[in-house]
Amino acid sequence: MTDTKTPTLDRVAGPADLRSMSDTELRNVADELRAEVVEAVSQTGGHLGSSLGVVELSVAIHAVFDTPRDKLVWDVGHQCYPHKILTGRRKQMPTLRQGGGISGFTKRSESEYDPFGAAHSSTSISAALGFTISRDMGQPTGDAVAVIGDGSISAGMAYEAMNNAGHEGRRMFVILNDNEMSIAPPVGAMSSYLSSLSELSRAGPFGGLVAIAEGMEQLAPKPVRDGARRARELVTGLENRGTFFEELGFDYIGPIDGHDMAQLLSVLRGAKARATGPVLIHCCTVKGKGYAPAEGSADKYHGVSKFDVGTGVQAKAKANAPSYTAVFGDALTTLAEEDPSVVAVTAAMPSGTGVDRMAKRFPNRVFDVGIAEQHGVTFAAAMAATGLKPFCAIYSTFLQRGYDQIVHDVALQGLPVRFAIDRAGLVGADGATHAGSFDIGYLGALPGMVVMAAADEAELVHMVATAGAHNDGPIAFRYPRGNGTGVPLPETGRVLEIGKGRMIREGDGEVAILSLGTLLSDCEAAARILEAEGINATIADARFAKPLDMALIANLVQTHKALITVEQGAMAGFGAMVLQSMAAEGLLDLGCKVRTMCLPDRFIDQAAPAEMYRDAGLDTMGIVEQVTRVLGRDLKVVTLNAKRR
Structure with a gap:
């Protein structure tokens, strides 16, 4: 790492040091921390944009709340690099996502400041409520704070947790990190709702915090100011019926500028002092904040390889063969050209699964359902019931989230949904949380399910064709992360005989x-x-x-x-x-x-x-x-x- 001067950050051995600093010093910590994150990730690769977007928020939370007694739960956890630096793992950052090094996500075995592990989305509010109940039942723990993004909050589990938390009515905090991005831009009605939400609940103990949020448009940088302007375009009358979150039983504060340290500290301190029930604080942030290449291309800098800090250019080894993902995407597009009944479903991962290639050619036949694997599987099942040929392209580790739907809505009804299972097997730097280890067993147990695995990229092309031709029930084919072996690719796939292997x-x-x-x-x-x-x-x-x-x-x-x-x-x-x-x-x-x-x-x-x-x-x-x-x-x-x- 380069010799970046960080005099204020150097004084932070742990969150307790932040609590003795002035607001100005905390602002300095954030500035130095942002530079430190950029430098660290440039050496190891990792999730850059999401971490840069929560620098001020990370500092403010640890400065206001009494972590680790107060339980801070990061949803997904890919934005936790500032948190890790602030919680005693600064010297370990060169080992980030490396063998024997620290995880790219929160991990209970790694630090007492990681009270709940994460890597899959939308679990944080449930965990925070669990910690809250434990506190109220006499366990030695303090307040619980969940930080969840606007992409993650679109998933059903988050709503289940909010509904339960609102019913319980217990003191806990949910911070909505709204950057209008997850990996790809979030989709769905909730995304539209958040982008138009502005009017605050003026009743209850938080009325005095309204002015902070209402002054946001004039004080914030242009990207955040634009978000606030969109938020204020909602039709009037919201006060009479409350925001969606208020209807669930939460006190709602926001939106506020997630990069304005003064606003963050004032709101967090006020909420902590006055809260008696569940509180949701809506922060608007910019993914990649403070690093121009990441701000200019948030999707490309969500996850990065090693890169040059000055130019932002990523160091990627030249591939001798196409990736399995690309081969699948191209084979699916070819099949879609031949068969107008072919459609694709992805759960917030159009680029990661390769279906974006088909979307460029047939945008009206590719459906991104958001972080909603359960819905996506049943959605695909109903399309299959009408004669369409849905290819449900989901990473192996995320397909687990829709297992009941695979059993009940697909296999039990014998519907020919085609499951394209990317990232099968071990996946590298993302570790155990993202390993595609279990799909053979959990799919193979289902009556009528056909399960294939490609030996190379040419076989994958044949399996796409085989899945397209199979109409007698569900069929799945799995393939790993990374590049193929370099074998010649057929122009079109050959339909394989079901249940027939080959001698090599x-x-x-x-x-x-x-x-x-x-x-x-x-x-x-x-x-x-x-x-x-x-x-x-x-x-x-x-x-x-x-x-x-x-x-x-x-x-x-x-x-x-x-x-x-x-x-x-x-x-x-x-x-x-x-x-x-x-x-x-x-x-x-x-x-x-x-x-x-x-x-x-x-x-x-x-x-x-x-x-x-x-x-x-x-x-x-x-x-x-x-x-x-x-x-x-x-x-x-x-x-x-x-x-x-």
């Missing part, structure tokens, strides 16, 4: 390796190492976790001494389904040794994906070691020869 390499009958997904390349590399040691392994690509190619499996079992399954998923997934099906058909009685290789029964912390798979034993040498163990061969000879190569 014929061995001599000692051991067969049955792979599902992109670890096929590691299986092939392992086979080359083993061949040099006189072990000629057979390799097959299952393609389908469900239905399994039992003819292929039976052939492998009957002609080999050992069978090893390999997958990028958790226990109770592909290997478990193979074992269960083999047992049902008596194939376990034939004398073939069977071993399963899957992710271990633990959450794996962030690191480079290759390091994570090595840690899990799911890489080339891990496969070599498993083969030599099951065959009783000398592992040392194989390992030494592999290292020499």
